[in-house]
Amino acid sequence: GASGIFCFFPFPDTTHMFRTVGRRLSGLGPKHTKWTRHKDLANFKYSQWDFSADSYTKVKAILARYPEHKKQSAILPLLHVVQEQTGGWIPAPAARKVAEACECPPRRVYECMTFYAMYHPYPQGKYHLLVCRTTPCMIRGCDSILKTLCDALGVVEGETTKDGMFTIGTMECLGACVNAPMLVCVDYSNPPSYKWDYFEDLTPETTLKMLESLQNGVYPTPGPQGSRRLSEPAGGRTTLQATPPGPTETGLDDRLSEPAGGRTTLQATPPGPTETGLDDRL
């Protein structure tokens, strides 16, 4: 309504009511959900937001990577810096700060924030456990890992525990398929330092052990939780069983001086001294 000399204006502001008639009558829900609304209540925790001094060093290093007039490229890395500093999420004022640093309109940052899966517009728990659930992990039993975690913590997928310690989520393929099933533990318990570690080769037992360890404040060792080190076969190696050789080149000196497609000239031993009618011409 209006404000000023007449403090009491009898007619309500009906704009919103008229504009949403179609949406309300057709039974659609609110236009913005927590995924698309960046004026979420949680964001009002910060009315202004700025990078810390440490973050500013990172920001400068990041901006130096891209051409002068193409600072927009830095949006993605800078949003990561924001998430590290706040401990797991991106407040709207922070997004506007990133826009300022990248000299672009804020909507460009909002576009990126909502497009990419790693950016969260609302706070997460101190430990964000994300289980990979695409088919290679699914056939190795990621559903039981997820169920173990949810049952142990008493939450459903996507929820944060009441004490704000753990958020259980899922991700699409995390790129560790030979170490399936696996999850990512993002440790935001001590911003701005954060850890993002893969815990691989999980079983329900090792998952519970990992969870207990986190609950006791001891960060478990990342990587395969079973017996193997990396992606080598658990049953024993079939390749690379000896120390690899040193620099290997094959006929490099010869090849370096010859055309790659094979010689087109000088294919035989050159003849000895050649003269044609030299004596007459002499």
Next chain:
Amino acid sequence: TNRRENKMMRALHRLSRPLLRTTTRASSAASSAAVPAAASAGRLVLVSRKAMSSSAEVSEAQRNVVVHGGLKDADRIFTNLYGDGSPWIDGAIKRGDWHRTKDLIGMGRDWIIEEIKASGLRGRGGAGFPTGLKWSFMPKVSDGRPQYLVVNADESEPGTCKDREIMRKDPHKLIEGCLVAGFAMGAHAAYIYIRGEFTYEAECLERAVAEAYKKGMLGKNAAGSGWDMDVYVHRGAGAYICGEETGLIESLEGKPGKPRLKPPFPANVGLYGCPSTVNNVETIAVAPTILRRGASWFSSFGRKGNHGTKLFCISGHINNPITVEEEMSIPMKDLIERHAGGVRGGWDNLLAVIPGGSSVPNLTKEVCDTVLMDFDALREVTSGLGTAGLFVFDKSADMIKGIQRLSYFYKHESCGQCTPCREGTTWLWKVMKRMELGDAKVEEIDMLEELTRQIEGHTICALGDAAAWPVQGLIRNFRPQMEERIAQYKLSQQQQQQKQGTHADQAYN
């Protein structure tokens, strides 16, 4: 002219996307079986996999055919795959990286491109486009715009985890590759776009880049070659679509990773509107070794048109999930049994294999018995090599649920730009979810197939095709199982209704 170049590139681009509706030709059967006679010691000679029409042809083929596989450690490129040695520059130099890079660059751009063309290296990122040809598309003379090399380290294809091994255990192969490839295409800057989830791998890569700068291998007069080269690591933020060439360029430019239409191709208008080439990590990382050891060494592996070695990631219902470097054209059965410990419960317990990351159709056991792991052989059986990330399903697996999960993956990862993909992947997933329960009609299987054909080929990028192919493979190979599930569901619904009684009875109860 630009238009002619575009036409040519479009045609070549279409060739690299497998055409699944072509019927196999008899001549291709014969040509695929015959292989150059030069066979190095230690390889077995076995029967060709294709059924020939006459016994004379069979014996002819038997004499000529070589079976690939059993790569020796001395021929392996990624010797630190399991992290035995130090991934840093001291270990890399011991393993032979950065050896005589100056001499390789001293030979000139044309020599490098000719060697790579002669080696037969095809893109290792999934499309299998000839790499030498791709590098030759970059302008020889700059029109004022800088040229860029962009390395695609956004490894998001389900089933694929080979690039992370390169980046955390052998990053200097990649960095040297950036220098050599960047020089070959006239680029003074390379951007390595690494997926955001690979935080540890990004740290390793950044450390390796810093080491290379410190040692003078990058920067001004990189490795003493006279070429200035800068390498930057850019972290993504969790989107599969940013693994698509133009989606990656868009993401590098700081926008949502929504792919562009091609033409114009990145070699004309790429990163920041400048000529750029996008290559996979493995493709770039093997380039210096190919140059050092010779194109003929590299092309001695694999069949014609499918040369070299490849990192295979074998996951799923096998005894030993593994990432292993093997020769191209190795028989799939040999690969799984030799390196992955075989299928759980024996080879006869195999149900299906998806051979090249989730974007290719699955193959049933009959095909897996004899098929070779290379681009052409898998295309002939209406699948594809893709990124060579195999996942193996044994008889205990629910194929329909597996493909439903993949459909959800594509729905989630669709950027939303073009209607066939955005609406199609959602629709596909919803139908697949019902197919998993069996809550569908038999006619809907045909409708599902038609839907995939409407998505395939009608999208801006290949994600539409990638979403369509697994479902097509499921319908082609597992239709009886789908119909059985529908019948079972119908039966269980009928039984439930009989137990509950009709609505009329319920009203009075």
